[in-house]
Amino acid sequence: MTGLYESQRAMRHMRRAAMQRGVVAVLDVGTTKIACLILRFDGPERLREVDGVGPMAGQSSFRVIGAATTRSRGVRFGEISVMNETERAIRTAVQAAQKMANVRVDHVIACFSGAEPRSYGLAGEWDLQDSVVTEQDVARVLAACDVPDLGPGREVLHAQPVNFALDHRTGLGDPRGQIGNRLACDMHLLSVDGSVVQNLLYCIKRCDLELAGIASSAYVSGISSLVEDEQELGAACIDMGGGSTGISIFMKKHMIYADSVRMGGDHVTSDISKGLQIPLAVAEKIKTKHGGIHATSMDDREMIEIGGESGDWEKDRRQISRTELIGIMRPRVEEILEEARARLDAAGFDHLPSQQIVLTGGGSQIPGLDGLAARILGQQVRLGRPLRVQGLPQAATGAAFASAVGLCLFAAHPQDEWWDFEIPSERYPARSLKRAFKWFKDNW
Amino acid sequence: MQSLRPEPRVYERQGRRDPAPTRWQYRMQRLWLTPYFRVLARVGLPVFLISAAVGLYAGDEGRRAALVGSFTELKEKFQNRPEFMVKLVSVDGASSELAEAIRSRLGIKLPLSSFDIDLAAVQARVEELDAVARAELRVRSGGVLQVQITERMPVVLWRVGDRLEMLDEAGHRVAGLAARTDRPDLPLIAGEGADLATGEALELFAAAQPILPRVRGLVRMGERRWDLILDRNQRILLPETDAVAAMERLIALDRAEDLLARDVLSVDLRNDKRPTLRLAPFALNEHRKAMGIDVSGSEL
Known part of the structure; x- marks a missing residue:
């Protein structure tokens, strides 16, 4: 864990260097798409009231100057499964974004959704x-x-001090300078599978980029989709991605829980593909064009030609009604939401004062999802779209870009993590000074 | 039942090309986006290529010579065009002998391109001639080199040893003279350093106008004062300063006393308070006899 601690510190330094240069890329490695945004930091915040952009999350200190998305390849369940395919997809996205921004980026901040966060x-x-x-x-x-014992091969992704308590006063944000006898702290630690992080690191390194930060996509989509009072009062964000559905619970502007369901929109697509015996690409198109959750009598009459390239006339002229399509989609979406409900229950979400749930991610765009989600997750459900940031193209403002936008905010204003604090002086390795002396002796 | 919608579209798989760039394409694009590299490629590379090409071409001695040769040839061809050629020299404002001398002095082989004539040098050469006070040269249209001469006018003769020189007002030599009789109209001066005081000599001649027929010339004594020589070897010793005033006094004296017609060897005017006469020996004896002085024992 010390190794990761060191590498996280190194990433923080890298991020500071990138901010100094003023250009940093954010990379959302998802299962269906890889999005790359290039941010330019203009130094101190220059807020223009006419834009209607508030200063609340520091999103006015940067500007998106390049944006590109590409079809993801070699990623399953938010984890890299085929390295060189993913590397090529990252390269495509980064190249297109660089071309749009007309600037070269060397530092990248990445997020991913899989790797079984705990x-x-x-x-x-x-x-x-x-x-x-x-x-x-x-x-x-x-x-x-x-x-705690994280288990073999697991690494810490986030470790954020959530709360400080001094004697009997709790809920302190910054206890420095206060007077008391006993200081206590609560920390939220998110561990992920180390090999997944290693694979991502390797892919980004192969693209001649340097990693300046890494985040869980459940966390960053929560940052971008939950409005300020939801983050303060307590809310859950469900990021319905392609290969996995991320769940994060926020309270007092801190993430206190994150998890992911290894199911997403790709499973819906594969259900359609299997059920109708059509290729995955066609199934994806039919899903995005005609998909839905609630069947009405109108849907019985709407026939969808699903085609086929078999050469057999009977097969190539197949038609289904939209009701049939909904019949295939609904059980899977229900399953995903129920699984998310189970995770929320396990986390004790129903004990929170506010029960707000925000659905975001590409999967949340299914028509009629809010009605189904209200039945499964509770009444306080809304569909969330990411925060507006300057310079973001219209095409990238949808719910599917919640984690990319959240990553921008994360890049601009990262929350203090464990490795941002000082190292206790007695834990400094005593040998390092000796080593420095030895180095001087050897080299001078 | 009739469908209310138009004919639904048939979904077909489209064979989309994989747009991923190769590793090298990606790297080249990143390299090209590097500011330093861009500057280097846009400015540095052309500069390097051009300088390398020029260097390679000019590295060979023969090529360089050929290049220079072709350039000079081109230049000469242009300069030797007929409209730039000088075919004639016209000398104005000089007597015919002087014009001839100037022509030979110019040292220009005609016809010659006007680019090749160094007018300043030619002018200096012409002005070296003593008889030329000032020369103006210009190339006129029509290929004529015009030399406008201002001649020096001799005003005085200067005898140096057995030579005779003609001098102008400033004492500059104009030309030599074979015999005094060639220019009887010019007054004569003699003595070392006489040419340096020509102006004063001329003033003295002007003051001596009444006795001019008797004047043979002025002699510079010790490069500081003048002696006026009259015929009958009469000598007027003039002072260093105010020689003209002394001369005027002498003329007045001559007019009143008819001094110079007498048998006087010299008149010494160097002391302006007391002019001193030297009589000829016979006249002196006569004078003494008239005064009743016995002169039998005197040698004078």
Whole structure:
């Protein structure tokens, strides 16, 4: 875990360097599409009121100057399964975005949806030496958190201090400088499968890019889709992607839980393909063009020619009604939502004061989904679209780009994570100074 | 039942081409987007190529010579066009002998291109001639080199040893002279450094106008003062300063006393308070006799 800690720190430095250069790319590696946005940071925020863009999430400090999406290849369940195919897809997206921006990017911040994220709540306590909380005390209380056994081959993706408590006062955002005796902290830790991260790292390295940050797409789509009071009061974001459905719960502007269901829009497509015996590409088209959840009597009359290239007249003239299509789609969508409900229940979502659920992602565009989701997930369901950011093309403002836009916000204003805090002074490796001296002796 | 919609479209699989760039395409595009590389390729590369081509071509001695040769040939061809050729020299404002001398002095072989004539040098050469005060040269249209001469006018003769020189007002030599009788109209000066004080000599001649028929010339004594020589070897010693005033006094004296007609060897005017006469020996004896002085023992 120390290795990942170091590499996360290195990524933070890389991100700072990228901000200094003013150009950074964000890459959303999804199952159906790979989106690449190129951001230009213009330094301090220059807010123009006429644009109607508020300053709330720091989205006014940057501008999207290049955007490209491409069909994803070699990604299944949000995880890279065929390396060189994915590498080529990333290359395509990055090249097109660079061409649009007419600028070369070297740093990229990436997110992915798979890799079986698991949430852990950590708690730590520390008795203050003198009664004022210093940065070292914060570092020590973070170091005092008990890290559970993550399992073999798992790595920490996010580790965010969610809450600080000083004696009996809890809910402190920044305890530095306050007076008390005992400092406690709660930390949310998200672990993922390490090999998936390694594969992504390798693919990005093969594209001559440097990774300046990595995030879970459930987290970043929550950032972009939940409005400020939802994040404050508590809400869940369900990002219905192609290969996996990400779930994240936010409270007091911190993510407190994340999980993913390994089912998504691709399963709906494959159901249609299997049920109607048509190719996947045709099934995808029919799904996006005619798909739905609720069948009405009108749908019985709407016939869809599904075709085929067999040369057999009978097969090539097949027609189905829209009701049949809905009949295929609905059970799968229900299954996904029920699975998401089970994950939310397991996380104790029903104990939260606010039960708001926001559906986003490409899968949330199925007509009539809100009605079905309200029946399965509860009454407080809405469809979310990502926040508006400057310069984003109209084509990339849909719900399918929630995680890409969230990643932009994440790049502009990352939340403090464990590795952003100081290292406790007693944990500094004592040898490093000796090594530095030795290096000087050897080389000078 | 009739469908309310128009004929539904048939969905067919489209064989979409895989648009992924190759690794090298991707790298080349990134390289091209690098600002330094762009500048290098857009400015540095052409500059390098041109300088390399020029360097390679000019590296060979023969090619360089040929290049220079063809350029000079072109230049000469242009300069030797008939409209630039000078075919004639016309000398104005000079006597015929001087014009002849100037022509030979020009040292130009006609016809010659006007680009090849160094007018300043030719002018300096012409002005080296003593008889030429000023020369103006210009190439007129029609291929004529016009030389406008201002001649020096001799005003005085200067005897140096056994030579005779004609001088102008400033004392500059104009020409030599074979015999005094060739220019009897010019006054004569002699002595070393006489040419440096020609102006004063002319003033003295002008002051001596009444006795001019008797004047043989002025002699510069010790490069500082003048002696006026009259016929009968009479000598007037003039002072260094105010020689003209002294001369005027002498003329006045001559008019009043008819001094110079007497048997006087010299008149010394160097002390302006007291002119001194030297009588001829016979006249001196006569003078003494008239005054009743016994002169039998005197040698004078």
